[in-house]
Amino acid sequence: MTKVHVVLRKEDIDEMALADGKVAVVFDILLATSSITAALSAGARSVIPVRDAEEAKEIAFRLPVGGYELVGEREGRTIAGFHPPAPLFLQTVCPGKTVVLSTTNGTVAIRRAQPARAVYAASLLNSPAVSEHICRWHREETIIAICSGSSGRFCLEDFYGAGYFVHCLIEQGIHAAELSDSATAAWLFYRQYSDERKAKEVLSASRVGRWMAAYGLEREVDYINRHGALSSVPKLELGPFGPELRDMAPTKVTKEGTSP
Template sequence: MTMIHLLMKKEDIREEKIVEGNKVVVVLDILLATTTIVSALKDGAKDVIPVLDRNEAIELAKEYHQDECILAGELDAKPIDGFVYPSPTIIKETINGKTLILSTTNGTVALRRSSSANKVYIASLLNNPAIAGAIQKVTMDHTILIICSGNSGETSLEDFYGAGHLIECLVNHREYELTDAAKAALYFYQGKVDAYEILLDSYVGKLLDKYEQRADLRVAASKGITSIVPILKKGKVVVETIYSV
């Protein structure tokens, strides 16, 4: 039976173990990196390139004409000078047909650290049902590793909730063996109905609320609004398929 593992933060990723065996990785950063990535692709982005830091993003942007890409990023939840803040509601206005170069404190780092897995999916509340549907077709002989990006070394309430949502979507398709951490996320999700209130009550959610970004919180709390299945392929996030949920 396929096993589902759960890591609570990006600092728990061991890259030497990621490459071992048949692993399918799913990365979650609900506020906001993976939500922003999924939203941008839904809104017509050509692709998304997750980078490790500001300097890598700036160097990469030099390979594009100004009208071909959007440079977005934050560091410790603060805007990076010269970058668009990685808000799905801001980016959607101009992303159609462009590449999003994205640098964030947690989510893009988690993606890069996971890149050696057999397959890396990008998930959020927006597309968890589609991710679960796609995974069930490819994982009979694989291990599923769900990675919560966390918040600078700390557990993230919203990622834990998002992982629980994804696990519920998975177990609705077929039977899996769950680690205790995966079970804990599932039980937590099943006991909490209102996604928006959970996100608003999280540490990052409170910061977004403070800076009047409730619109982004509402986007991030929108369950199953898109059927796109993004994967990380050769350093770029692209839409692998649109799954019929």
């Protein structure tokens, strides 16, 4: 039985297969899952991933005034009345708040993954923490790493992120023989660009990375590229307003040993 598999786009998610006891780990490196990781690490109460702006507004209407932040983009453009889903910026507005997050790809992928036994959000920032948690609590289960992609297209940065996560699983004791071909391909790709300098080349060369550079968001990319800097473990749980991501990490520390 395949232990670890990588899905290349959210459109390729097999919901019936996920419902058969699988563990899903979703990647949207630029930007959704990196933003989720950063927000929870900075002290957000939870992140509610929604499919679109209309659902976000419906949920916000039921939340306490002053207790939430609307965050979102559609096809790369910040939604009117929402904050942009940028990790560095979010850390300044989300402590103590519920973040209602709507993105074109990442939050949609998380919601599509709901039939799985457990759903996590991972990024370059927190893959070591997520892999350690999964190997502790889901050691005998099949793990499906899901690359969100971009509006039906393959994304280089998500594939790299999934490869880093596979590498972290192997460091936790998962054997290479338990990888599917897609998981092996992602892992081998990561190994070619495993240090942060080379990883920056991958992120910057990607279509979304080029777009972020054109809009002066290089600092966000540099932050996202901090491999293993955060210990947040975002897991999808049923909350009072629907599915929400909560931090399962026992502590919130950075690589340097301080909270962000």
